Structure formats: C-alpha cells, structure tokens
Amino acid sequence: MSSWIPLWLHKLGSPPTFYRFAGTLRPWAMLLALLLGAVALYGGLVLAPADYQQGDAYRIIFIHVPSAEMSMFIYAVMGVAAFIALVWRIKLAEVVAMESAPIGAAFTFITLITGSLWGKPMWGTWWTWDARLTSELVLLFLFLGVIGLYHAFEDRRQGARAAAFLAIIGIINVPIVHFSVNWWNTLHQGSTINIFGKSKMSWDMLWPLLTMMLATKFYYAASLFNRVRTDLLALEGGKDWVRQIAESEARS
Amino acid sequence: MNRPGLATACVAMLRRDLTLAWRRRGDIAMPVLYALIVTMLFPFALGPEDTLLQRIAGGVVLVTVLLAMLLALDAMFSSDIEDGSLEQLVLAPQPLALMLGMKILAHWLTTALPLIVIAPLLAAMLHLPGAVIPVLLLALLLATPLLSLLGAVLVALTAGTRRSGMLLALMLLPLCVPAMIFAAGAVAAAQQGLPWLAPIAWLGAAVVLAVVLAPLACAAALRIALDA
Numbered sequence: 001m002s003s004w005i006p007l008w009l010h011k012l013g014s015p016p017t018f019y020r021f022a023g024t025l026r027p028w029a030m031l032l033a034l035l036l037g038a039v040a041l042y043g044g045l046v047l048a049p050a051d052y053q054q055g056d057a058y059r060i061i062f063i064h065v066p067s068a069e070m071s072m073f074i075y076a077v078m079g080v081a082a083f084i085a086l087v088w089r090i091k092l093a094e095v096v097a098m099e100s101a102p103i104g105a106a107f108t109f110i111t112l113i114t115g116s117l118w119g120k121p122m123w124g125t126w127w128t129w130d131a132r133l134t135s136e137l138v139l140l141f142l143f144l145g146v147i148g149l150y151h152a153f154e155d156r157r158q159g160a161r162a163a164a165f166l167a168i169i170g171i172i173n174v175p176i177v178h179f180s181v182n183w184w185n186t187l188h189q190g191s192t193i194n195i196f197g198k199s200k201m202s203w204d205m206l207w208p209l210l211t212m213m214l215a216t217k218f219y220y221a222a223s224l225f226n227r228v229r230t231d232l233l234a235l236e237g238g239k240d241w242v243r244q245i246a247e248s249e250a251r252s
Numbered sequence: 253m254n255r256p257g258l259a260t261a262c263v264a265m266l267r268r269d270l271t272l273a274w275r276r277r278g279d280i281a282m283p284v285l286y287a288l289i290v291t292m293l294f295p296f297a298l299g300p301e302d303t304l305l306q307r308i309a310g311g312v313v314l315v316t317v318l319l320a321m322l323l324a325l326d327a328m329f330s331s332d333i334e335d336g337s338l339e340q341l342v343l344a345p346q347p348l349a350l351m352l353g354m355k356i357l358a359h360w361l362t363t364a365l366p367l368i369v370i371a372p373l374l375a376a377m378l379h380l381p382g383a384v385i386p387v388l389l390l391a392l393l394l395a396t397p398l399l400s401l402l403g404a405v406l407v408a409l410t411a412g413t414r415r416s417g418m419l420l421a422l423m424l425l426p427l428c429v430p431a432m433i434f435a436a437g438a439v440a441a442a443q444q445g446l447p448w449l450a451p452i453a454w455l456g457a458a459v460v461l462a463v464v465l466a467p468l469a470c471a472a473a474l475r476i477a478l479d480a
C-alpha cells in the first residue's frame with residue numbers, strides 16, 4: 001500500500017502546512033455552505049408541503065434538527081481532538097478542540113431557541129423539563145465550561161490541555177445525564193429519521209433537511225478553519241513562518 | 253532504603269489532612285451554617301404552609317447540601333498548592349491516585365459528614381415526615397461521595413488558575429444532574445409510599461464507579477494543571 005496518506009496526515013499536523021491547507025479550503029467550504037443552505041431553505045420553506053397536523057409551523061425543523069445534530073457532532077469532534085491532544089500532545093489538535101467549543105455552543109444555543117419557538121404553539125410552552133431539552137441545556141453548559149476553563153489559564157497550551165480533559169469527562173457524562181433525565185421525565189418525540197431502514201418522513205421534507213445538515217457541516221468546517229488559522233498565528237507568533245506571512249502582507 | 257508500606261502512607265495522609273482540618277475547626281462549621289441559613293430562607297420566600305414545605309423538603313435539603321459542598325470544594329487543594337506540599341505529593345513514590353483518594357476521603361469526612369449529620373434537622377425544619385428521613389440520609393450518604401469525587405477532579409483541573417469559584421460551579425453543576433435526579437427520586441418515592449430501592453441502587457452503582465475512576469482522573473487532571 002502507498003504510504004503517502006499517513007505521511008500527508010503527519011505533515012498536515014504541522015501548523016504552517018495546516019495554515020496554508022485551511023486557507024485554500026476555507027472559501028470553498030463557505031461557498032458550498034451558503035449554496036447548499038440557500039437550496040435547503042428554498043426547498044424547506046417553499047417547495048415542501050405543509051404538515052397535515054402542524055401546518056407551516058413544522059418548517060422550523062429545517063433549522064432546528066441540523067443545529068441539534070451539529071451540536072452533538074461538534075462535541076464529538078471536540079472530544080476526539082481533545083483525546084488526540086492529550087495522548088499525542090499535538091498542538092493542532094488542541095487548537096481544533098478549543099476552537100470547536102464556541103461554534104458548538106452557538107449551534108446548541110440555536111437549537112434551544114428554535115426548539116422553544118416551536119414548542120410554544122405545539123406544546124403550549126416555551127420550555128419543559130423534558131429529557132432531550134435538559135440534555136441539550138447540559139450540553140450547552142459543558143461547552144461553556146470548556147470555554148471558561150480554557151480562558152482561565154494564563155498559559156494557553158496548559159489551558160487547552162485542562163479544557164480537553166474536561167471535554168473528555170463530559171463525553172462520559174452526557175450519556176449518563178441523558179439516560180437519567182429520560183428515566184425522570186420525557187415529552188419530546190422520538191427520532192423520525194432512520195439511517196438503517198425506512199424513515200418516517202416524506203421525501204419532499206427529507207431532502208431539504210439532509211441538504212441543510214450538509215450545509216451546516218460545511219459552515220462548521222469554514223468557521224473552524226478561520227478560527228484555527230487565527231489561533232495558530234497568535235500561538236506561533238514568534239516563529240519564522242508567521243514572520244514570513246506578516247512580511248509578505250506588509251509588502252503587498 | 254526502607255520504603256514505608258502503602259497502608260502506612262495512606263493512614264499518614266489521612267491523619268495529616270484530618271489534623272489540619274481539626275486545627276481549623278471553624279472552617280468545618282461554615283458549610284453547616286450556610287446550609288442552615290439557606291434552608292431557613294425557603295419558608296420566608298415561599299410562605300410557611302406545611303403542605304408546600306413538605307412537598308419540596310427533600311429536594312431543598314439535597315440542593316442545599318450540594319451548594320454547601322460546592323462552597324467547601326474550592327479549598328480542597330488550595331492550601332497544599334500554596335505551601336508546595338501538593339508538588340511533593342506528585343513526586344512521592346506512592347501512587348498519586350491513591351494519595352488523592354485519601355485526600356478526597358478526608359475532605360468528605362470534614363465537609364459532607366457534618367452536613368449529613370444536620371440533614372435531619374434541615375428536613376425537620378421543612379416538616380419532612382419522619383418516616384422519609386432514613387431514605388433521605390441514605391440518599392445523601394451515597395450522593396455526597398459522588399459529589400466529592402466528581403468535584404475533586406474538577407478542582408484538580410482548576411488548580412493552576414486563580415479565580416476558580418464560579419468556574420467550578422459552571423463545570424460541576426451540570427455533571428451533578430444524575431446524582432441529584434436519583435437522590436431526589438428516591439426521597440420522592442419514599443414520600444409517596446412507593447418502592448425507593450431502584451434509584452438508591454443506581455446511586456450506589458455510580459459511587460462504586462466513581463470510587464474506582466475519579467482518583468485516577470483526579471491524578472491525571474492534577475498533573476495537567478501543575479505542569480507549567
């Protein structure tokens with residue numbers, strides 16, 4: 001087998017290589033995110049038929065469900081990056097984990113807001129102490145805890161390692177929280193989309209949802225690349241490659 | 253060189269921490285006073301009706317104990333960091349996790365145990381029926397070690413930072429949700445005359461898990477936080 005894939009991955013772990021790589025990919029990711037997002041919104045808000053029970057109010061799921069999925073997806077990415085950062089002490093993994101946290105917190109916040117907007121006409125209440133809602137709220141606090149711990153240290157790399165450890169504790173705890181709250185009280189409907197087997201949703205509604213999920217992934221990638229590039233410049237301020245970038249920008 | 257055995261080291265650690273706590277007896281009384289005052293505020297805020305107070309008594313006592321423990325948690329390692337004895341502990345030949353486990357035990361004995369002792373008084377202040385109080389004590393006996401162990405890991409993470417009080421609350425309280433649900437669930441079930449063994453058993457399982465894992469996690473966290 002060719003050995004260029006591991007070699008390329010190792011190279012990508014070095015800050016200057018990743019800085020260039022992320023800089024090249026970022027505009028494309030952003031473009032795809034905007035394009036797919038616009039298509040999904042048109043499909044969801046205009047083309048998809050109204051629900052026979054909920055009328056037009058259900059259309060908020062085209063924002064709500066992708067955000068909810070992203071909040072968990074980003075936490076998982078953060079957890080994996082945190083694990084890599086702690087085990088192999090790779091600087092880039094620390095930066096990726098720490099810069100994922102604010103984006104994840106934003107998606108979690110959007111999920112909670114859109115959920116409560118939808119809950120008012122449907123359940124008759126802005127907020128209820130249901131298992132999924134409570135777990136999502138706990139997830140938001142976990143994101144905020146990671147951000148807070150990261151900024152509490154004066155040394156950023158040490159703060160990143162401590163916050164990475166907290167992220168891993170959170171990964172162990174989130175299923176426990178979800179299970180215990182589920183045991184306690186539940187109102188939220190079960191999942192409608194099924195990866196294995198038939199989904200309980202008409203294709204007219206499903207495709208905008210899936211497109212929006214893809215769009216949010218690309219948005220996350222673009223936003224993460226931007227943040228990581230900024231953070232790398234700040235962290236590696238004294239290094240030669242940063243000076244070269246600064247000099248070339250000063251010349252142009 | 254003749255190295256003292258592991259048991260000797262554990263006993264020495266425990267005795268040192270308990271002696272230190274005993275020399276500053278006033279600090280032990282603080283969480284207890286805090287819990288008493290917070291409990292006293294509830295009837296003022298909600299009105300002195302017996303039925304209402306009875307219904308919320310179990311939950312109020314649990315939350316009050318949790319907050320009182322949170323206040324005391326900050327001091328778990330702070331004096332040892334200031335005088336450098338924590339660094340010596342990290343360098344010591346004995347396993348760090350075991351030594352930290354002893355420190356957590358000492359901390360639990362000096363902060364949680366007094367709170368459990370006055371819990372019947374707190375419950376009586378809110379007119380909790382006498383028959384439920386044993387269940388409340390059992391729930392506290394299992395929930396407080398869980399909080400101490402979980403808290404110790406997070407305190408260790410913030411060991412290298414300065415202002416950590418609010419941050420600790422932000423990190424610890426979401427993780428306490430399961431402990432609170434099961435403890436309150438047991439008390440509520442006992443109050444309604446339902447079987448309460450299942451949530452107590454879950455709490456017990458969580459404590460066993462935490463006793464094994466938390467000292468190890470605490471040691472790892474401390475190494476990260478002190479590695480400057």
